[in-house]
Amino acid sequence: MTTAIGPRRNNIAKAGLMLAAAWLAIATPSWAQTASVSDPLPSAGTSADEGELVVTGSQVSRSGFTTPTPTTVIGSAELARIAAPTVADALNQLPALRGSLTPTSNTSNSVTIGGNYLDLRGLGNLRTLTLIDGKRYVPTTTTGSVNINVIPQALISTADVVTGGASAAYGSDAVAGVVNLRFDNNLKGLKATGQAGISDHNDHRNFLISLGYGGEFGNGRGKLLLGGELQQNKGVGALNSRKWGNAGTIQNPAYTATNGQPQLLLVNDVRASNATYAGMISAPASLRGTQFTSSGTGTIPFAYGANATATTMDGGDGYPLNGVSVLESPVKRWNGFGRATYNLFADITASAEFNYARTDVNSDSNLRVDSITIRRDNAYLPASLVAQMAANNISSFTMGRGFDDYARGLFDITTKSWQAAGGLKGKIGGSWSFDSYFAHGKTRSLTLFTDDRITTRWQQSIDAVVNPANGQIVCRSTLSSPTNGCVPANFFGVGNVSEAAKTWMNGTSVRDWNIGQTVASLTLRGEPISLWAGPISFATGGEYRRQTVRVTSDPLSVTNSFRIGNNQPWSARQNVKEAFVEIVVPLAKDESWAQNIDLDIAGRITDYSTSGTVKTWKAGLNYTVNDSIRLRATRSRDIRAPSMDELFSAGGVTLPSINDPLLRTTYNVQQLATGNPDLKPEKADTFTGGIVVQPSFVPRLRLSVDYYEIKLKGAINTLTTSQIVQRCYTDTPQLCALITRPSATANITVVRAAPANLQRLETSGIDFELAYAVPVGPGRINFRSLVNYTNKLDLIDGAATRHFAGNTETIGIGGVPHWRFNTNLGYETSRVNINLTGRYVGGGILTQDNNIDVKRVSGRLYLDLSGEWTIIDHSSNRVALFGKIQNLGDKDPPLTQTGTARALYDVLGRIYTAGIRVTY
Structure with missing residues (x-):
């Protein structure tokens, strides 16, 4: 989009x-x-x-x-x-x-x-x-x-x-x-x-x-x-209104620390290999490569581009990672x-x-891709996919989706x-x-x-189920808290998130x-x-x-x-x-x-x-x-x-993109920035x-x-978030103290700066x-x-x-x-x-x-x-x-x-x- x-x-x-x-x-x-x-x-x-x-x-x-x-x-x-x-x-x-x-x-x-x-x-x-x-x-x-x-x-x-x-x-x-x-x-x-x-x-x-x-x-x-x-x-x-606008770097799938291959490739069409506008399943492996149609009522195979890794590729059906950013x-x-x-x-x-x-x-915030966990009993899932998950004993999957149509995030x-x-x-x-x-x-x-996603409400809206008492689609959290006001959202396809759901899960950060x-x-x-x-x-x-x-x-x-x-x-x-x-x-x-x-x-x-x-x-x-x-x-x-900002700022949260040298993937992390009075x-x-x-x-x-x-x-x-992460694993290991990684195989969650x-x-x-x-x-x-x-x-x-x-x-x-x-x-x-x-x-x-x-x-x-x-x-x-x-x-x-x-x-x-x- x-x-x-x-x-x-x-x-x-x-x-x-x-x-x-x-x-x-x-x-x-x-x-x-x-x-x-x-x-x-x-x-x-x-x-x-x-x-x-x-x-x-x-x-x-x-x-x-x-x-x-x-x-x-x-x-x-x-x-x-x-x-x-x-x-x-x-x-x-x-x-x-x-x-x-x-x-x-x-x-x-x-x-x-x-x-x-x-x-x-x-x-x-x-x-x-x-x-x-x-x-x-x-x-x-x-x-x-x-x-x-x-x-x-x-x-x-x-x-x-x-x-x-x-x-x-x-x-x-x-x-x-x-x-x-x-x-x-x-x-x-x-x-x-x-x-x-x-x-x-x-x-x-x-x-x-x-x-x-x-x-x-x-x-x-x-x-x-x-x-x-x-x-x-x-x-x-x-x-992407300019022919060079989709260009950028992706991870090189052939790279290892010892084979002499470059870590990054400069390509003309940088796209996500784990996300689309309508939603694409990236895990588990048995469902990976399945994407939702624009209507959200069915699924079709996902066409991978060249040099695909877990997060990036050149061309294909994936979400354009650079081209949708604001030019002016x-x-x-x-x-x-x-x-x-x-x-x-x-x-x-x-x-x-x-x-x-x-x-x-x-x-515009220039942030575009969500990673969403969907459970098998989600009320908006196409029946054919529910049956496939049941047959393979899959209780949930991870979906990558662009959020242009429900939480784009705009600066005024x-x-x-x-x-x-x-x-x-x-x-x-x-x-x-x-x-x-x-x-x-x-x-x-x-x-x-505006249109800034409230994290807990977004998580509640994702988890949409059928209320067994009346057959209506509600948030799972509403079953235990009937007056919590949660509005379920259909995240499959493009444009299916209702205005009521957007009003519930988004707000204005001031x-x-x-x-x-x-x-x-x-x-x-x-x-x-x-x-x-x-x-x-x-x-x-x-x-x-x-x-x-x-x-x-x-x-x-x-x-x-x-x-x-x-x-x-x-x-x-x-x-x-x-x-x-x-x-x-x-x-x-x-x-x-x-x-x-x-x-x-x-x-x-x-x-x-x-x-x-x-x-x-x-x-x-x-x-x-x-x-x-x-x-x-x-x-x-x-x-x-x-400046007083450098000295006394109490901080704020941004979501910059990093190249993770440990997992060899590209994703967004939370950066928490504060001042330094010394x-x-x-x-x-x-x-x-x-x-x-x-x-x-x-x-x-x-x-x-x-x-x-x-x-x-x-x-x-x-230091930028990318610099902190890169140098943690190269020449300045003491910077690793600024990084929060839940486990050795997990994505980084927070970088402090x-x-x-x-x-x-x-x-x-x-x-x-x-x-x-x-x-x-x-x-x-x-x-x-x-x-x-x-x-x-x-x-x-x-x-x-x-x-x-x-x-x-x-x-x-x-x-x-x-x-x-x-x-x-x-x-x-x-x-x-x-x-x-x-x-x-x-x-x-x-x-x-x-x-x-x-x-x-x-x-x-x-x-x-x-x-x-x-x-x-x-x-x-x-x-x-x-x-x-x-x-x-x-x-x-x-x-x-x-x-x-x-x-x-x-x-x-x-x-x-x-x-x-x-x-x-």
Whole structure:
């Protein structure tokens, strides 16, 4: 029973969008609204903001200063060219970002489902700090992550990506770097975008409306910045809507520990060998291979696929284990932002702002197969099967059945967040200035997991018998407890479970998050003294944060009554006090051997009420040799404090799938996850060093090459259920204490998991950036290429080292390819832009365990064509039509253990987008 999709290329809406996108992309072009042809390229990491120089990655304000930490700037022009429905979809194309958690890549983790969370360097989204206009936003999950969809895209001027440690500048979580979404504080008038998109498979239907407005009041003393956004994506039903969607790994029946055969086989059609939609008997052996008809009134032989084991096979009549999983969760979201600033005095400005965001998500549990014990006197059994059981003295059998039609399990998640902030900033004499703000925000995320099976009631409904007193079918438990309310259910065939039975045995598991954050911050900046090469720039300040989390659930979850969910109530609070200082010392200026040299030193001390006091620091050097060459290097100590979820979570139950190395079968087990109050902050030593070349003899050319190395000690990590089971029987036998197996020949029933400071993470690589613009005819050609080579991404815990660079694994922190690049070639005039973008995601080995028959997969090169045509350009008024075709060649992703590595590759196929932009 798969999710139906409409026929390809037969929908009017799709045809219209396809034609519009193709016409606009080929006959016109993309977006760029960059500067005129003669304008130089901007310096990475700096931007003008209401007359003040702001540098992402630093706290100082200094004319001409560029942070020594590498920073990639993605401007509004580039974001618009990509024409993505969310900012994350655009930023995830950067090679330094591993495909982050999105409704496409992550549809079964109810913690982050429906949000967009960024992941620099593949170290995990919790190690990437997300800032909104330089400030922390109230977390949208109990783990402390921030969904970057909380602000309207129309208000974003740039997305600054600091690809190096920045804890000394911003505090915890900036281990891998910082993504700072800047507001366009100089916006004047109205800015609006409306767009719609659809995939080549007649799904992924989405639209976006984003509005921004900037104006003045009070005779120019006050400024307003307003914005709002509405976006909806109807999602994609199931993986098997794509031809690769049923692929995955199965157990190899020929494998033994000594015969050299691979343990797993990569196949195109992963199916259960012990379950069907209507029900299939897997034991005892004399009945195995008997399946029920869809009506449930009879039985027919079960057709086995290739390489069948006790639980999996390739093809055949079995239930599709991978293909029915959700490919993209439907999401509807909207947000609004307003800010007013007012010059109280000549040098003092007050500001007040408010932001509100809401996201609604509906998704699927991705759990599909039950193992059910049926007794011979079950009232719904076909008479022919009852006779066969009686003749062979069989009292019961085990049946595998999909539960799509009676206990599918659906997530309904509504997340609301708001934050209010007020601030004062200004000059206080000479070179000195201050910047202060106070912010308070809250998030409420309510998850209703509907159609969640109540275990005891389900077991009672299965055991349906004939009441000898009246001949009616009842639950066996009703015979001894006539008022227990049990409703018997017919589990044979498809769709035979009555609505009354569903109502009786299913319920709604509730998880209610309430998260609060209060921030008070003060920064003082100035130039206290001058040296031979210029003034010293100085910044100091402090910050106080108070975070609270309260998680509640329902009475049945508290008693672990549901199949999954069962979130346990807990609450916690955390106070954070910080003080920092940063100094930029000019060491040389206008020398024959140096145009300038700046030394950037910073330190921060942070006290966490939950995990103690930590110190962070950085030392960076900028050496501008001449107008053409600049060298930069930074060494830093960075930290991430454990989140309150990692510390205090009371746990919940999930049902992940495992490959049991002892029994050589695949099945679901209960995982019970809890927090660990003894966690300590992670500590990272980070080094970046590189060169920036802007040769004076080649105007508008910019090249940068940077090496990075991050060594993270005491990494907080929770081993996955699969990792615990596999390593119990390989290199870490002490993990077997976390596993409950009733007997040596029985399936595992429970695996316990909790985070610990048990690992080290090490990564290194090189980032390349090349940008060039050259006048051609009435316009100019623009070229920009971003390349990342990941040399190493290792997870080390003393007993073993896992190498995640150059592979496509999805377990643990997940694999990253060695090579990724994003290259754009465009031509722009005052009216027309056209862009061709190439995105490459490398391949690699499927698993470092070398336990699979297919060892490697190739990478994928995706081509995107986009275009924009300005149809009205009068004074400050502008109207432009735009279109884009993403994944022009409709390339499928490579096949991996779980279908594909959804965090790395395009999974939706060719996508068409068309829209309109207006400035007034």
